[in-house]
Amino acid sequence: MIEFVIGSSLAASAGLNAWMPLLLLGLADRLIPAVQLPAGWSWLSGDAALWIIGVLLVLEIVADKIPALDSLNDIVQSLLRPASGGIAFGAGASARTVAVEDPSAFFSDSAWVLIAVGIGIALAVHVVKAVGRLAANSVTGGLAAPALSAAEDAASFLLAVAAIVVPVLAVVLLIGLVVAAATTVRRRRARRGTAPGASPAAS
Secondary structure (H helix, E strand, C coil): HHHHHHHHHHHHHHHHCCCCHHHHHHHHHHHCCECCCCCHHHHHHCCCHHHHHHHHHHHHHHHHCCCCHHHHHHHHHHHHHHHHHHHCCCCHHCCCCCCCCCCCHHHHHCCCHHHHHHHHHHHHHHHHHHHHHHHHHHCCCCHHHHHHHHHHHHHHHHHHHHHHHHHHHHHHHHHHHHHHHHHHHHHHHHHHHHCCCCCCCCC
């Protein structure tokens, strides 16, 4: 179902950057006639919400690019990103968008289910991101943090925009994100297996 793809993409985007999908949803509701958030989520496009989310987005973008501070930021975001993912999934999956003119009644009437699913997706993406960042920082002494953070911000932006405007592209990006996550986990396990002192596998 296209609404699930939209919600999943927005939640995954939140797992990379808590505030990116919320800001883009609010701006889309405000500026794109084809996008309309349901009444329960329309506060995202209010002046106060857009300013607050915008400031928090800038703070996260900056903090995530500073070695050592980026790991602390990931700890703080362990609560914020899943919460944002729940909001993003709930708002996006029940909204009228460029690709969805009439969201299904199930998504409109099951807000808490949507929020729970969004929390789970965002948390999973956040955990993989945080683990991958720790591994990269340990290998590069933190020098890789700015480049990795920029790539994650770009992925978060593209996922959110695609979800709102071109959900088919969002599917492709989601698949790419899953592949990248699986690769990160596999490489981390391989490093643990070859680390000094690790017991060799039985033949």
